[in-house]
Amino acid sequence: MIIKIEQPSDNAHAVISVKKLSAEIGFDSVQQSLIATAVSELSTNIIRYAEKGSIQIRHIQSGLKDGIQIVAEDEGPGIKNITRALTSQYSTGNSLGLGLSSVKRIMDEFEIETEPGSGTRISVRKWIQT
Amino acid sequence: MRLPESNNQENLNALGIYEMGNCLIIPAPQDINPNSALIIQQTILSEVERKSIKKILYDVSVISVLDSKTYGILWGTAQMAAMMGARTVFISFQPGVASALVDLDSDIDSIQTASTLEEGLEIIKMGSVNE
Numbered sequence: 568m569i570i571k572i573e574q575p576s577d578n579a580h581a582v583i584s585v586k587k588l589s590a591e592i593g594f595d596s597v598q599q600s601l602i603a604t605a606v607s608e609l610s611t612n613i614i615r616y617a618e619k620g621s622i623q624i625r626h627i628q629s630g631l632k633d634g635i636q637i638v639a640e641d642e643g644p645g646i647k648n649i650t651r652a653l654t655s656q657y658s659t660g661n662s663l664g665l666g667l668s669s670v671k672r673i674m675d676e677f678e679i680e681t682e683p684g685s686g687t688r689i690s691v692r693k694w695i696q697t
Numbered sequence: 698m699r700l701p702e703s704n705n706q707e708n709l710n711a712l713g714i715y716e717m718g719n720c721l722i723i724p725a726p727q728d729i730n731p732n733s734a735l736i737i738q739q740t741i742l743s744e745v746e747r748k749s750i751k752k753i754l755y756d757v758s759v760i761s762v763l764d765s766k767t768y769g770i771l772w773g774t775a776q777m778a779a780m781m782g783a784r785t786v787f788i789s790f791q792p793g794v795a796s797a798l799v800d801l802d803s804d805i806d807s808i809q810t811a812s813t814l815e816e817g818l819e820i821i822k823m824g825s826v827n828e
Binding site: 600611 | 728730731732761762763764765766791792793794796797800801802
């Protein structure tokens with residue numbers, strides 16, 4: 568499922584969709600909230616830095632494992648300093664951080680492709696722990 | 698976003714906020730977002746000023762997803778109210794929200810929390826030595 572992120576209200580759509588899908592896949596309620604929070608952070612970043620983009624969510628399987636994959640894509644300004652963007656920092660108040668370190672901590676796998684001027688693609692996966 | 702003064706009672710009713718003694722009880726909406734959190738913030742601060750509110754119980758029990766931006770506004774509301782002399786206790790964060798706030802590296806040390814409204818009232822009473 569692809570959700571267009573073009574205005575702040577699209578964030579709610581993304582959060583509700585990912586909660587529903589993660590519940591269907593079999594994540595418990597705590598994991599559902601964590602995954603939804605990660606999506607909310609990614610979607611907020613799109614609105615804040617790139618103005619528009621998309622979030623794709625889907626059920627994935629590997630062997631006997633079930634999981635969820637989220638791909639956040641935009642054609643915004645890109646991230647100049649990835650190392651800095653991934654550095655853990657307080658995100659309270661007028662956050663300057665991208666919250667990416669948090670997304671990385673919440674999810675099991677994290678990949679980022681970005682280039683200044685040509686956008687950002689962040690792909691994350693989380694697996695059900697058996 | 699500033700709300701007109703005359704609408705404050707309407708806002709209190711619309712937001713389900715009620716007053717008990719000098720304590721405000723705020724039920725956060727399930728689908729809280731930065732905008733609604735700011736409206737609540739503005740309403741709380743103007744009540745603290747108008748009625749010398751000293752205690753705020755912010756019930757967050759129905760929230761199942763809280764991102765760092767919205768949490769930052771809740772956190773800021775408690776800090777601002779504290780500067781105006783009112784103490785805030787957040788009631789009943791859900792486990793998923795609590796886990797996410799820790800993973801989000803949010804500042805959780807400077808807020809007070811309780812698991813029930815009763816416990817929140819106890820905490821707030823204990824701290825009010827001047828009353």
